[in-house]
Each structure stands twice: as structure tokens, then as C-alpha cells.
Amino acid sequence: MSSTEKINLDSFCRALPKVELHAHLNGSLSLRIMKKLYELQHSDGRILMDLPNIEEPNSLEECFQLFPIVHSLTSTSEAVFIATCDMIGEFYDDGVIYLEVRSTPRAVDGVMTKKEYVEAIIRGIITSKNRYPEILVKYLISVDRMKGYESAKQNIELAIEMIEQYPDYVVGLDLSGDPSKGSAFLELLEKSRKAGLKITAHCAEVPNEIEIMDILNFKPDRLGHCTCIHPTLNGKEELFQRLIQSNIPIELCLTSNIKCGTVPSYDLHQFKYLYEAGHPICIATDDKGVFNTSLSKEFELAARHFQLSQDTLCQLTINSVKYSFASEIEKSRLTDVINAFRFQSVSTVSNTK
Numbered sequence: 001m002s003s004t005e006k007i008n009l010d011s012f013c014r015a016l017p018k019v020e021l022h023a024h025l026n027g028s029l030s031l032r033i034m035k036k037l038y039e040l041q042h043s044d045g046r047i048l049m050d051l052p053n054i055e056e057p058n059s060l061e062e063c064f065q066l067f068p069i070v071h072s073l074t075s076t077s078e079a080v081f082i083a084t085c086d087m088i089g090e091f092y093d094d095g096v097i098y099l100e101v102r103s104t105p106r107a108v109d110g111v112m113t114k115k116e117y118v119e120a121i122i123r124g125i126i127t128s129k130n131r132y133p134e135i136l137v138k139y140l141i142s143v144d145r146m147k148g149y150e151s152a153k154q155n156i157e158l159a160i161e162m163i164e165q166y167p168d169y170v171v172g173l174d175l176s177g178d179p180s181k182g183s184a185f186l187e188l189l190e191k192s193r194k195a196g197l198k199i200t201a202h203c204a205e206v207p208n209e210i211e212i213m214d215i216l217n218f219k220p221d222r223l224g225h226c227t228c229i230h231p232t233l234n235g236k237e238e239l240f241q242r243l244i245q246s247n248i249p250i251e252l253c254l255t256s257n258i259k260c261g262t263v264p265s266y267d268l269h270q271f272k273y274l275y276e277a278g279h280p281i282c283i284a285t286d287d288k289g290v291f292n293t294s295l296s297k298e299f300e301l302a303a304r305h306f307q308l309s310q311d312t313l314c315q316l317t318i319n320s321v322k323y324s325f326a327s328e329i330e331k332s333r334l335t336d337v338i339n340a341f342r343f344q345s346v347s348t349v350s351n352t353k
Ligand SMILES: CNc1ncnc2c1ncn2[C@@H]1O[C@H](COP(=O)(O)O)[C@@H](O)[C@H]1O
Pocket: 024, 025, 026, 027, 063, 067, 102, 103, 104, 142, 144, 176, 177, 178, 179, 202, 205, 256, 260, 286, 287
């Protein structure tokens, strides 16, 4: 690729109206936002720990060591609110028109309850509607597989309460957390499905055939990663075929998998096999702060490594709208925005020929 082609792809990916379906709030905080939150703690005289040098992780283990550092900066309702607003602002600046942010309710003794944590995020989303009217934001409440049954139950009950109170904002549930630990709590997730919450589950970030089959049989609305399923990535052909038959849309986060070391190189990412099989997929960031990426960069990487045309990138974004947890009216409006861009960019290309 020549440098002019690279610049063209860069600016196309930035201009493309994008849809982000897999972003963890605390993992998405850039160094700039972390420094701002740190200064805030400092000025309040509430320093919990010094902000260490945040190095990019080289493994899943190193990645999971970073989250407690970020969590120490979002340990009050006010900090969670600011983090939410600023993170939405960064996605907006990157050309994202629809964002589903996910986050695990966290209580801090004597400072914040799980409900206050969730309400701070919702307040952040509502406030951002005025600041950034062109981006529509929804919230998925996360269950951390590592934190045990009681915590999972609390989060799910809270999610059920919140979808009743804030149906425009809280739309789903996310199963996440260190994939090498804990449990998927599928029987609890069933309860939230009955309450109308959509479900997305991290699946197969590490090899675990039994759990992968359990998750596929549970049929979440979407899946995250699905890395160790293809035979070239520590999976098996039967598992891959079972995944393809499920037709469940998969959120793919290229840089996250490379930096966590679960995929050896971009060219060998499961994107290739799923895209070639015509499986429903979407491009997402996972933790744009921790992995120092952006949704535009992820689109650019996918385009470069899998030879995707600009029109295919538009189509992938339109597909993401389809797999989102937005309402049908919202989906129709978002699709119109992307189609308008697609039409305009096609006519610009033909006019310059
Ligand atoms: C890299 N791959 C991943 N796999 C699984 N879970 C992940 C993750 N990246 C992030 N999280 C989950 O998101 C939390 C941070 O955001 P919140 O505090 O919820 O906003 C992490 O503690 C973990 O539970």
C-alpha cells in the first residue's frame, strides 16, 4: 500500500460513521482521561494509589493487572460520571454515531453503592446527549465471571431493575471478566433474558470447549471474540462449524486479541475465517484505552489485513446497526446516516476519476 493510499484509508475510516458494540467503560479510558481523574483525586486529597506507568499489555494476564489501576481512578460517583462523559466524547470525536458501553457495577465501601455506580453512568449518558447530540449511547450492565455467584446475582437483579426504570438507556447484559477464571453463570443470565435484557457473552478468549458449547446452546444475542474456536487458533473444526450454524453475530476486537497474545498476528485473526464464511461480524475496540486504539484504527487494520474495500467497510457498519440493541426506529435512522455517507463517498470517488 502506497503512503497516499494509507492516508486515504486513514481519513476514510475516521470519516465513516461508525458503530461500537463492544467497549468496556474502564478499559476505554485514554491516558488523557486517566490523568484528568488522577488530578481530580489529587485535588480532593483522596489519592488511593499513585498512577504507575501504564505499559501496554503483552498477555491476558498483564491486561487484567491493569484494570485495578483504572478502577482506583473511578471510585466515586463523580469520577464515574466524568469518565463516562469523557469516554463518550472521545468516541464521538472518532466518528462513532452509536455506542454500546458496558460496565460492571462496582461498590466502594462507604463511598458508592453498585446502584449509584450504574446511575452515574446513566447520568453521564444523559448529559452527553446535550454535549454530543450526534452520538446515541446505550448501556449494557456487565457481570464479572471472576467475582462469584452472589455478585453476578446482584448485578443481574440491578440490571432488571434498571431496564424498567431507564429502558431508553439500559438495554442489555454482558458476561465478561478474566476468561481463565470463574464461571459463565448461564442459569442467572436466563433470568435477565426473561426480563427483556439482550445478552452478549465473551466466548472462547481462551480454549474451553465445554463452556463454549454451553454458551452456544444458551444462544446469546451476540458473542464477543470467539477466538479459540477455529482449528488454527486452538479450537476444532466441529466447534467452528457449530459456531457458524448458530449464526450469532460476533464482536471482533483485532488489537485486543493481538495485544493479549491470544492470536499470533493480524493476518491469522479469526476475522479472516468468519468473514470468508459469511458469518455476521462487527468490528469493535474492547478496551481502547488499555490497548491504545480507536474504532477508526480497528477499521483501518481490518481493511489492510483482509483487503476490504471502502464499500465493504460501509456494509460492515450497516450490519453492526442490525446487530445492535437499539430500537427499530433508532436502527432505521442510524442506517440512513451511514447510507447517506456511503452514497456521498461513492459519488466523490466517481467524480474524481
Ligand atoms: C481483554 N479482554 C477482556 N475479556 C474479558 N473481560 C474484559 C476484557 N476487557 C475488559 N473486560 C472486563 O471489563 C472490566 C473493565 O471495565 P468495567 O470496570 O466493567 O467498566 C474488566 O475488569 C473485565 O471484567
